[in-house]
Amino acid sequence: MKIGVPKEIKTNENRVALVPAGAEALVAAGHSVMVERGAGEGSGFGDELYTKAGARIVPDADAVWRDADMIMKVKEPIAPEWPRMRRGQTIFTYFHFAADEALTRAHLASGSVCIAYETVELPSRELPLLTPMSEVAGRMAVQEGAKYLEKLYGGRGVLLGGVPGVLPARVVILGGGIVGINAAKMAAGMGAQVVILDISLERLRYLSDVMPANVSLLHSNRFAILEQIQTADLVVGAVLIPGAKAPSLVRREDLKKMQPGSVIVDVAVDQGGCVETIKPTTHENPTYVIDGVIHYAVANMPGAVPRTSTLALTNATLPYALQLANKGWKEAVRENAALRKGLNMIDGKVVYPAVAEAFGLESVSVDKAIA
Secondary structure, eight states: OEEEEOOOOSTTOOOOSOOHHHHHHHHHTTOEEEEETTTTGGGTOOHHHHHHTTOEEESSHHHHHHHOSEEEOSSOOOGGGGGGOOTTOEEEEOOOGGGOHHHHHHHHHHTOEEEEGGGOOOTTSOOTTTHHHHHHHHHHHHHHHHHHTSGGGTSOOOOTTOBTTBOOOEEEEEOOSHHHHHHHHHHHHTTOEEEEEESOHHHHHHHHHHSOTTEEEEEOOHHHHHHHHTTOSEEEEOOOOTTSOOOOOBOGGGGGGSOTTOEEEEGGGGGTOSBTTOOOBOSSSOEEEETTEEEEOBTTGGGGSHHHHHHHHHHHHHHHHHHHHHHHHHHHHHHOHHHHHTEEEETTEEOOHHHHHHHTOOBOOHHHHHO
16 A cells, blocks of 8 residues: 655644654555655654655655555645545544534545544543543643743743642643543642542542542532632643534633633644633644633644654554555454544545534445445
């Protein structure tokens, strides 16, 4: 199979979908790998490393998209890339379709086979290809939140851990999944008082066994959320419904009850966000203020630490990429139920129900779409 790795063109996105070691593994399995010139430089992987691994460096994105049977990316193809997609081509990346109707319709029109990292799902309900970036984003959420709490950035002027004689900051985390648990670890490690809200009692019981003493656990409901955000210095949105739009847990009118200069970091922004007033931002302009509350909503947070993120991503995606390359996507999804869940679109048909539901589109079964 011909595998193409284009350079990411989303604003300040420095990750790359495949490290040289991954390219070497694919070449060793008998496949050809094309990497756009300079694609790995933002993550510290020069063209010469890919060449040594057996990959071929091509001059531009057009060449990659034109010749590849399967495209591997980090972020969803954006508008300048849409004309390059073609029917029957497999695209393996993060898509987050349910948050973007234009993106969804562009990929439907292309007829490509869209396999989304974020919906590959194990029988345990674990999302193995979303997990590494959720770990990075959860840790970064507290890092960034602590920074924007500084007065210099318009924040309350609060140090997360406080000092002897001064109370630490209060961090409220909406969701106790991978993002939430990593955010809690960071915030607790910095000495903050942390509250995690989640609707699953089973998850809360698990967290009670693994979290330190400065992390409190609370069953999530409208009353509890309102009560907690009113005294929060930092609120982290960490809610995920696989493949679907995130629910709005913090409403516009709720902001008036929050403390001026408090910060919201909504990691769920990729899926539409769990804060009603959230809208995607970039690393260049990461924040905006509504009703005195700082909103941080960078949609590709792990792109700020591309070396770590790229290595973590390839560790997770490479085994699945090898299956797709070795067997072709049809046989690979027949044999691997987790990879089958990653299928979002086939030949102009939506096969992931949550995506269809988000925009009132028809959803067909994978078997029917393949037939």
